[in-house]
Amino acid sequence: xxxxxxxxxxxxxxxxxxxxxxxxxxxxxxxxxxxxxxxxxxxxxxxxxxxxxxxxxxxxxxxxxxxxxxxxxxxxxxxxxxxxxxxxxxxxxxxxxxxxxxxxxxxxxxxxxxxxxxxxxxxxxxxxxxxxxxxxxxxxxxxxxxxxxxxxxxxxxxxxxxxxxxxxxxxxxxxxxxxxxxxxxxxxxxxxxxxxxxxxxxxxxxxxxxxxxxxxxxxxxxxxxxxxxxxxxxxxxxxxxxxxxxxxxxxxxxxxxxxxxxxxxxxxxxxxxxxxxxxxxxxxxxxxxxxxxxxxxxxxx
Amino acid sequence: xxxxxxxxxxxxxxxxxxxxxxxxxxxxxxxxxxxxxxxxxxxxxxxxxxxxxxxxxxxxxxxxxxxxxxxxxxxxxxxxxxxxxxxxxxxxxxxxxxxxxxxxxxxxxxxxxxxxxxxxxxxxxxxxxxxxxxxxxxxxxxxxxxxxxxxxxxxxxxxxxxxxxxxxxxxxxxxxxxxxxxxxxxxxxxxxxxxxxxxxxxxxxxxxxxxxxxxxxxxxxxxxxxxxxxxxxxxxxxxxxxxxxxxxxxxxxxxxxxxxxxxxxxxxxxxxxxxxxxxxxxxxxxxxxxxxxxxxxxxxxxxxxxxxxxxxxxxxxxxxxxxxxxxxxxxxxxxxxxxxxxxxxxxxxxxxxxxxxxxxxxxxxxxxxxxxxxxxxxxxxxxxxxxxxxxxxxxxxxxxxxxxxxxxxxxxxxxxxx
Numbered sequence: 001x002x003x004x005x006x007x008x009x010x011x012x013x014x015x016x017x018x019x020x021x022x023x024x025x026x027x028x029x030x031x032x033x034x035x036x037x038x039x040x041x042x043x044x045x046x047x048x049x050x051x052x053x054x055x056x057x058x059x060x061x062x063x064x065x066x067x068x069x070x071x072x073x074x075x076x077x078x079x080x081x082x083x084x085x086x087x088x089x090x091x092x093x094x095x096x097x098x099x100x101x102x103x104x105x106x107x108x109x110x111x112x113x114x115x116x117x118x119x120x121x122x123x124x125x126x127x128x129x130x131x132x133x134x135x136x137x138x139x140x141x142x143x144x145x146x147x148x149x150x151x152x153x154x155x156x157x158x159x160x161x162x163x164x165x166x167x168x169x170x171x172x173x174x175x176x177x178x179x180x181x182x183x184x185x186x187x188x189x190x191x192x193x194x195x196x197x198x199x200x201x202x203x204x205x206x207x208x209x210x211x212x213x214x215x216x217x218x219x220x221x222x223x224x225x226x227x228x229x230x231x232x233x234x235x236x237x238x239x240x241x242x243x244x245x246x247x248x249x250x251x252x253x254x255x256x257x258x259x260x261x262x263x264x265x266x267x268x269x270x271x272x273x274x275x276x277x278x279x280x281x282x283x284x285x286x287x288x289x290x291x292x293x294x295x296x297x298x299x300x301x
Numbered sequence: 302x303x304x305x306x307x308x309x310x311x312x313x314x315x316x317x318x319x320x321x322x323x324x325x326x327x328x329x330x331x332x333x334x335x336x337x338x339x340x341x342x343x344x345x346x347x348x349x350x351x352x353x354x355x356x357x358x359x360x361x362x363x364x365x366x367x368x369x370x371x372x373x374x375x376x377x378x379x380x381x382x383x384x385x386x387x388x389x390x391x392x393x394x395x396x397x398x399x400x401x402x403x404x405x406x407x408x409x410x411x412x413x414x415x416x417x418x419x420x421x422x423x424x425x426x427x428x429x430x431x432x433x434x435x436x437x438x439x440x441x442x443x444x445x446x447x448x449x450x451x452x453x454x455x456x457x458x459x460x461x462x463x464x465x466x467x468x469x470x471x472x473x474x475x476x477x478x479x480x481x482x483x484x485x486x487x488x489x490x491x492x493x494x495x496x497x498x499x500x501x502x503x504x505x506x507x508x509x510x511x512x513x514x515x516x517x518x519x520x521x522x523x524x525x526x527x528x529x530x531x532x533x534x535x536x537x538x539x540x541x542x543x544x545x546x547x548x549x550x551x552x553x554x555x556x557x558x559x560x561x562x563x564x565x566x567x568x569x570x571x572x573x574x575x576x577x578x579x580x581x582x583x584x585x586x587x588x589x590x591x592x593x594x595x596x597x598x599x600x601x602x603x604x605x606x607x608x609x610x611x612x613x614x615x616x617x618x619x620x621x622x623x624x625x626x627x628x629x630x631x632x633x634x635x636x637x638x639x640x641x642x643x644x645x646x647x648x649x650x651x652x653x654x655x656x657x658x659x660x661x662x663x664x665x666x667x668x669x670x671x672x673x674x675x676x677x678x679x680x681x682x683x684x685x686x687x688x689x690x691x692x693x694x695x696x697x698x699x700x701x702x703x704x705x706x707x708x709x710x711x712x713x714x715x716x717x718x719x
Contacts, residue, residue, distance in 0.1 A: 004554060004586040005517045008309035008388040013578050017590035018549040021530040025603050025644070049578045050590070053543060054535040137379045144378045163376065164712045165402055165627045167409040168701045169549070170641050174710040188390055190381045274337070 009197055013046065016185040018169065019148055020050040023130055023183050024057050026173035030130035030183075031061040031088065033119075036072035037248040038205050039134025042194055043185055044079065045203050047132075058132065059086040063119045065111040066093045067229050067250040075206040090122030110253050116299045120156040123180055130173070130181045138190040142293035148187050154178035156299035191246075195268045202264075211244040211262040222255025246271075307383075310516055313392040313407040313440070315431040316417035321448050325417065325486035326380060326393055327357075332493035333508065335382035377407045386512040401660070401675035402627040404431065405715060408438035409701070412516045415444045415507075420453045420483070424466040426661045432467075433660055436474040437623060437677065437717065439697055441519045443479045444510060451485040455498040473663065480510050520587045524691060525553030525561075525609040526699050528643035529601055533592055545576065545592035546601055551643065551698040553609070554586035555593065562610045563601055564689045569610055570597040604645035606689040606699075614699060616687035621655075622702065622716035623693075624672065624680045630706075630713070632672035638704040638713065642688045649704065653681040672714070679719070693717035 006014065020043075023030050032047065034040045047056045060080060080087045092114050095101045100121065101114045123131060137144045147163055149171040164172055173181055186194070198205060216223035217236050223243050224230065229252050232238070243256035244267070261267045316322035330336050348357040380391040392407030394400065408414060414435040418428050435443055445467055453459040460483040471479070482491055483502055490496035493508045505513070533545035555561070555572055562569045575585045576592045585591045593607065601607075608614060626632060632651060640649035654670040657678040672678055682702075693700030704714040 004522060005308060006588065007306050010578075011309045011588060014549060014588050014590040017578060018530070021547050021549075021590070022644075025531045050547070051533060052576065052592075053537075053540050053545075054533050138381045144380065145376050160376065165406045165715065166712075167406055167703060167715045168698060169410075170643075170701065170703050172641065172703065172705055172710070172712045174639070174705055174707075176710065188379070188381070190383070192383065193388070 009193065009200065012186070012189055012193060013049075013197070015188065016043075016046045017050040019171070019183065019185040020047050020132070022149075022171050022173070023132060023185075024051070026171070027130040027181070029126070029128055030132060031059045031126070031128050032056075033131050033133045034060040034062050034076065034087075035134075035248065036062070036069075036076045036206060037134065038194060038198065038209060039136065039186065041079070041203060041205055042189075042198065043132060043134045044083070045201065046185060048083075056083060056085060059088055059126075061088045061090065061122060061126075061128070061131065063090045063115045063122065064092065065115055065250050066091070067111055067227075067252045069206070069208055069225075069248065069251050069254075071206050071208050072248060075204075079204075088122060088126055090118040092118045094118075095121065111250060112253060113300075116156075120299050123156065124178075128180060129175065130183055132183045132185065134186060135182075135184045136189050136191075136194075137184075137187050146184060146187060148184055149173050150182045150184065151175065152180050152182060152299065156180070158182075158297050158299070160293065160297065192271060195264075195271050199264045199268050206248065208245045208248060209267065210264075211242050211259040211266075213240060214243050214256070215239070216241050216243060216256060220255065222257065224253075224255055225251055227251045246274075307387050308516060309388045309390065310413065310511060310514065311390045311392065311411050312413040312415060312444075312511065313394055313404070313411040313435075314415045314417070315394055315404050315407075315434070316415075316427075320417040320419055320427075321486045322393070322417055325415075325446065325448065325484070325492065326391060328486045328489055328492045329391075329508065330380065330382055332489055333382050333384055377403050384508065384512060389511065401430070401434065401677070402625065404434050405438060405625045405627075408434055408440055409697075409715070411438075411440050412519050413442040413444060413511065413514055414440045415446055418445060418447050418463055418467070420447050420449045420459055420463065423463050424470065428467070429470060429663060430660045432471055432474060432476070433658075433663055436476050439694060439717075441477060441516070442514050443476045444507065445479065445481045446486075446507060447481065447483045448486050450483045450490060450496075450499065451488050455483070455485075455490075455496070457499070457501045460502075470663075478514075480504070482507055482510065521552040521696050522586075523553060524612055524614070524696060524699075525555055525559075526551040526614065526691070526696065527555065527561075527593065527607040528645070528699070529603055529605045529607065530644045531603055532601065543594065544598075544601075545594055546607065547590075547592045548607075548644065549590045550585055550587040552587045552696050554584055555607075555609070556584045560610045561595070561607050562613050563599055564606045564608060564613060565616050565687050566599070566601075566605070568597075568599045570595040570599055572596075604643075606643065606645075608689070614689040614691050617690050618684050618687050620682045620684070620688070620690065620702075620716075621719040622680055622682050623719060624651075624678050624682075624704075624714050624716040626672045626674055626676045626678070626714050628706070628711055628713035629674050630709075631674070632713070637707075639707055640682070640684055640688070640702050640704055642690065642702045643699060645688060647688065648685045649682050651680050652683050655679040655681065680716075682716070690718050692719065 095118045101117045147166045215226035244259045245256045261270045378393045394403045394407035416431045484491040491506045530548045573594045656665045656667045657669040691699040700718045702716045706713045
């Protein structure tokens with residue numbers, strides 16, 4: 001009987017597949033929030049398995065800040081074509097042009113917070129009742145409190161102190177018109193689990209995760225990539241370095257680390273001895289101790 | 302590569318701030334080297350701001366703004382750590398009486414519960430409440446940590462006295478596997494590293510016990526249960542006749558060729574194929590997510606249960622349930638709710654409240670028939686259609702239900718079928 005025991009990666013996989021199937025059964029119009037990062041790629045891979053031999057029964061939604069890594073967009077388009085899936089793009093630039101939001105001012109201005117409006121507008125316009133995300137509870141302290149099925153009111157807001165209790169494997173996705181859910185199938189995965197699984201399954205990921213030569217500038221303790229959006233300070237210079245990224249966000253705020261890990265095997269080995277969290281290089285989380293909680297309450301991913 | 306054979310263990314911790322629960326979790330994470338340097342720096346800075354000497358381990362577990370400001374835990378928080386032996390998920394739940402609902406939530410998926418006792422105070426009401434809930438939710442393993450041993454001079458008698466106190470009241474409960482450990486979360490004794498101060502204790506450290514608990518038998522191996530989540534019908538070449546029943550096995554195992562019965566219809570067939578996440582397989586077992594096909598064309602949809610024909614569950618419309626009320630609004634007499642059981646949704650009515658349990662005295666209150674937040678009561682529920690249930694003591698997944706109030710869509714109660 002002892003052979004009837006799953007290892008932890010298989011158990012996490014089984015749990016995520018179960019959650020994705022519950023989404024399909026409980027919602028009318030779900031989407032996978034796709035950023036081109038490894039976590040949303042992982043969710044997509046799990047969705048393929050959950051519904052095989054059917055196509056993934058969800059559309060994909062990308063909130064495009066306009067500040068992308070070109071590699072991410074190329075990867076996105078190729079994957080969507082392979083899956084023969086529908087892609088909905090919410091454009092932050094359009095939100096700006098329509099006067100729905102305005103650009104932040106100052107040296108450290110980013111479009112990170114502006115995405116909230118674009119995301120919520122896209123959810124409303126497309127009558128999305130469930131947005132599936134690659135958020136993980138180990139990423140950040142506010143996310144540690146997230147449910148698998150996380151309710152959003154008709155303003156798209158999260159009320160962390162009044163969440164529905166979630167027991168056993170029973171998920172309550174009941175909601176009123178205009179409300180939606182965020183669902184996180186890989187809630188219980190850690191960064192290490194994600195990498196181990198990507199390696200085991202040999203899942204294709206953007207080359208940005210592997211070490212490569214790149215023009216970068218040293219800012220806020222990490223290597224920020226040179227791009228058309230980057231404004232240099234007087235004391236900053238662009239250098240050529242061999243770097244890779246642990247997470248992918250906007251090109252303006254995602255810092256890389258110096259690394260020689262140019263294969264998945266080397267990345268997994270490197271991550272296993274990392275002494276900093278992966279979001280440590282994301283300046284969006286560094287704004288205050290509760291930066292993530294504050295954004296999530298408003299409707300952030 | 303060996304690490305990939307490791308199992309996952311989920312445990313819950315119950316206790317209040319005063320018991321040193323957050324400190325214990327902080328200690329586990331810290332000594333198992335699961336805390337990153339930037340998290341460490343953030344906590345060091347917060348500790349300084351709050352005027353602590355050294356680092357306040359409890360700060361590793363506070364998440365929400367209000368929790369950090371007030372120094373309390375409001376909601377269940379999940380933590381992760383991995384050792385060379387296992388991956389762990391901690392459901393960190395607050396221990397106050399008004400948070401019974403969070404304890405029940407955290408306990409519902411746990412393999413093990415850690416109950417913390419302050420060595421200076423011994424077994425108190427809160428201890429009994431925690432042990433009672435762990436028992437009610439049928440957590441297979443209980444680990445009683447007698448904490449703050451440093452404050453009783455690491456005295457063996459203090460420890461054995463508390464162990465016998467605990468045993469005398471827990472004899473009323475049906476906990477199967479109980480461990481006792483004297484610890485100091487603050488100083489780290491017997492948490493990850495063995496204590497130098499308590500040579501009289503010859504048991505394992507907390508981490509050692511967590512790493513070696515036998516959990517393979519925590520899920521029933523006997524009753525094969527497969528609640529159908531959704532039906533896969535690919536409308537494409539090569540798969541036009543494919544009808545896959547997708548779901549997650551709740552308990553037991555299924556093999557290709559097994560004779561199965563579909564409930565509630567009662568029709569039988571044979572398993573033709575099983576598709577797992579990696580492709581076709583001969584056998585699948587709990588908790589795998591798979592898709593089954595059957596030899597015969599039977600009408601099957603979400604909410605149906607596939608079980609091995611030799612021991613199917615009993616379809617039932619009248620249930621006796623131990624119900625934990627989770628909502629701030631009390632139940633209204635004879636109100637109707639949506640009941641969710643595995644993948645099945647029906648309407649239900651609470652017909653009768655038989656008694657309430659005073660969880661501090663562990664006594665029945667026969668005359669109290671109200672259902673208010675954090676109450677645990679035995680009730681009789683009637684459903685519009687039969688549910689395919691097992692007693693909760695035999696099967697935690699096919700023996701559990703939740704109730705949803707259709708007026709608010711909130712989950713208002715969780716129940717364990719008697």
